[in-house]
Amino acid sequence: MEYPAFLPAGDCALSVEFGDAIHPEINARIRALREALERKPIRGVREYVPTFRSLLVLYEPCVLGFDRLVKKLQARMAGLRGVAEGKRRVYVIPVCYNGEDLDFVAAHARITREEVVRLHCAPDYLIYMLGFLPGFAYLGGLDAKLHTPRLQNPRTKIPAGAVGIGGEQTGIYPLDSPGGWRLIGRTPVRPYDASRAQPILYAAGDFIRFAPIAMVEYADLERRQAAGETIWEVREA
Amino acid sequence: MSSGVDRTLRIQSPGMLTTAQDAGRVGWMASGFSRSGAMDLPSLRRANLLVGNDKDMAALEMTMTGVACIFGCDCVFSLTGADMCAALNGQPIPRYTALQARAGDTLACGGARVGMRGYLAVAGGFDLPAVLGSCSTGLKFGLGGFAGRKLRAGDALPLRCPEIPVSRLSERVLPVPNALDAHWRAQRPGMQLRVVLGPQAAHFTAAGVEAFLSSWYVVTPASDRMGMKLEGKKIEAVCGYDVISDGVAPGSVQVPASGQPIVMMADCQTTGGYAKIATVAGVALPLLAQAKPGDKICFAAIDVREAQRLARREAAQLRRMEIW
Numbered sequence: 001m002e003y004p005a006f007l008p009a010g011d012c013a014l015s016v017e018f019g020d021a022i023h024p025e026i027n028a029r030i031r032a033l034r035e036a037l038e039r040k041p042i043r044g045v046r047e048y049v050p051t052f053r054s055l056l057v058l059y060e061p062c063v064l065g066f067d068r069l070v071k072k073l074q075a076r077m078a079g080l081r082g083v084a085e086g087k088r089r090v091y092v093i094p095v096c097y098n099g100e101d102l103d104f105v106a107a108h109a110r111i112t113r114e115e116v117v118r119l120h121c122a123p124d125y126l127i128y129m130l131g132f133l134p135g136f137a138y139l140g141g142l143d144a145k146l147h148t149p150r151l152q153n154p155r156t157k158i159p160a161g162a163v164g165i166g167g168e169q170t171g172i173y174p175l176d177s178p179g180g181w182r183l184i185g186r187t188p189v190r191p192y193d194a195s196r197a198q199p200i201l202y203a204a205g206d207f208i209r210f211a212p213i214a215m216v217e218y219a220d221l222e223r224r225q226a227a228g229e230t231i232w233e234v235r236e237a
Numbered sequence: 238m239s240s241g242v243d244r245t246l247r248i249q250s251p252g253m254l255t256t257a258q259d260a261g262r263v264g265w266m267a268s269g270f271s272r273s274g275a276m277d278l279p280s281l282r283r284a285n286l287l288v289g290n291d292k293d294m295a296a297l298e299m300t301m302t303g304v305a306c307i308f309g310c311d312c313v314f315s316l317t318g319a320d321m322c323a324a325l326n327g328q329p330i331p332r333y334t335a336l337q338a339r340a341g342d343t344l345a346c347g348g349a350r351v352g353m354r355g356y357l358a359v360a361g362g363f364d365l366p367a368v369l370g371s372c373s374t375g376l377k378f379g380l381g382g383f384a385g386r387k388l389r390a391g392d393a394l395p396l397r398c399p400e401i402p403v404s405r406l407s408e409r410v411l412p413v414p415n416a417l418d419a420h421w422r423a424q425r426p427g428m429q430l431r432v433v434l435g436p437q438a439a440h441f442t443a444a445g446v447e448a449f450l451s452s453w454y455v456v457t458p459a460s461d462r463m464g465m466k467l468e469g470k471k472i473e474a475v476c477g478y479d480v481i482s483d484g485v486a487p488g489s490v491q492v493p494a495s496g497q498p499i500v501m502m503a504d505c506q507t508t509g510g511y512a513k514i515a516t517v518a519g520v521a522l523p524l525l526a527q528a529k530p531g532d533k534i535c536f537a538a539i540d541v542r543e544a545q546r547l548a549r550r551e552a553a554q555l556r557r558m559e560i561w
Contacts, residue, residue: 007436010516011544013486015436022481049266049484049507056484058266061519061545062552131482131508134269134378138482174269175378192268194368194380200268 004029004077006070011061016073017054022140027128030055031205032080033073042072050204051129052138090124090207092233093172095163096218099183101148105165109145116184117212119143120170124207135174135192135200139208142170154180161187163210172208185210188222189232201232243309243340245393246359252346254300257363257382257394258503260293262371266507272487273373273381276462276503276526277354279555280318284358286558287315287335287409289401295365295372296358297388301529303346303355304388308338312396313360315409319352319527335360335409352527361399376462377504411558427453427533430525432490432515433541437480440512441492445473449490449514450536454498458530462504464491465525467534471496474512482510488517490536500525518544520551 005017016033019026030050037048044063049056059069097117106113125139132138142165150166155178158164162173164181173179174191187210191201202208213221221231248255258281261274275281275298282292297304303321308314316323316332323330323346330336332355338344346355365372365383374382383394438446454469478494485491489501491511500517501509502525517525518539528534539547 001439008433008516008541009436009484009486009513010433010488011519011541011548012488013484013516015484017436017483020481047264047266051483051508052481054483056266056486058486061548065545066541129482129508130267130269132269132506134265136269199369200265203267 006073008066009056011066013056013058014066014069015054015056019053022052022128024126024140026053027126027140027205029080033077034205036076036080042069042076044069049129049131051131087236088207089202090209090235090237091202092209092211092235093187093189094213094217094221094231095121095185095187095210096213096215097185098215099163099185101164101182102184105146105148105182105184108148111145116146119146120184121210121212124209125170127202127204127206127208129204130200133174133177133192137171137191137202137208139169139171142168144168146170148182150180151182152180154178158183159186160190160192163187186218188218188225190225244364244396244398245309246312246363246396247307247309248304248388248390248392248394249307249343250305250390251388251392252299252302252304255297255304255388256374256376256386257295257365257372258298258374259295259372261373261503262369262375262381265369266484269507270369270380271375271377271463271504271507273371273375273462274503275356275373277318277356277523279523279551280354280356281358282555283333283411283558284315284317284356285362286555287317287333287411288313288358288360289335289399289409290358290360290362292555292559294358294362295382296356296363297394299346299355299357301353302348304357305343305345308340308342308344309393310340310396312338313399314338314344315358316346317356317358317411319349319355321346321349321355323347323355331410333411333413349529353529354526359396360401361397364395364397375504427535428524428528429535429537430521431518431539431544431547432521432536433518433544434515434538435513436516437512438514440474440478440480441514442473442475445471445496446514448472449498450538453533453535456528456530456532456534460528460530462502464502464505465500465528467498467500469497472498472514478512479510480512482508485509485513486516488519488522489513490515490517502526518547520544520547 163185166181261272368381379385448470452470454467
């Protein structure tokens, strides 16, 4: 297939595919297009779902048809450099590394618990996309040493804020939910809070960095958050 | 307005699954929120237009069996979608008609005789808070609607005052629309749904696409507001059924490793990793929403431009109803 490809997803959506791989450069092109469309919206487009390698565009066929939308998107893309122009945002998320599977992950990698924490906190993880649950971020950049197979029998309830590793991925559970990832820690930060002015903390294209905290800090941050304080940090570059 | 008026609809019996739904939550899919909203949007819109509401206002979506409820005040209401053999104070009442209820009247719906989902709208609408821009109930996450959940016996749904005088609303009637009733009354072997092939039809073998387009699929009882799980001839993939997770539009026909299609519906997740052989056309999706377990479905491919022509025709039909 030639990329970018414009594929109909029924009469109310089309998928702009930028490639067939999970790669930061492909993802950056999606972010660039999305930002361009948000700066200057196309009339009749309802919303977008950015994913690893495609942008799903949901639109009103009564306002514009498939062919016209493709032409408009092509015109927008012609003027884009491959990279996003917006600032690179890094959300620094405090994590208390006391998860019940931390020892398993360490043993699997044949390293110490401290080394697991160090490796997990080292990179800025790219948020490729959000999905699965409201505010669930698919992150890229987990150190290969930390790749750990999922649980054979998923837990029935993982608490919101749990930080885990599943295969080659790592992430934060935004809501209480069942799940099969290895739990290494927990953050008091809620990626999703319906009562917050910005209910979902971050978007595809942003980055996450984990910062280790002690149990006492966790309790303190939780208290401060309940009092309305912001307990995460956003660094822009 | 006198303070003694009880502006509520009290639920005596909630039916199998009754939720408040509007036209859905727009703008939050990128954050992982399902669109939700009415499964059969044209029926919701007709229910609203009959009682003088904005067409996308929240109404009650009743599944398989309807509610029994008491009107706390005088109220104009309408029923659309599935035929649930409704009665007001024991007298059978028609669908697709604006009807006047008096304070204390009892509306009782039964099991769906034709279709699967019925809609109950009240003039002025239900007084529900919008969450993330919508009054739709997102069942998976306890979001919006009435307390984020399906209705229970004893719930009292607050009603807004209608803006249009009640006298001008009663006796509005619409024809029972689309193929809904005709499909069952004609006792055809099943219903044909138009689909647009793609976005990942190329992941399937020619025989797989042929099976999808030429055989009957049965709606299984595992179907719900997230997806209609169908069973029939296995749809064969070229090499594996998984793709790199991408966006899922309502109507997408996902095929997991079982080779059995799942049509993604209103509460579907926003992203998914199964290949999507086709997408049900917007005009056909409400028909599927009215299919019951055991009903038979077949698919016919049309071009995206043809699907959009049909969508525009349906929108024009609806606009003609808005001139009351």
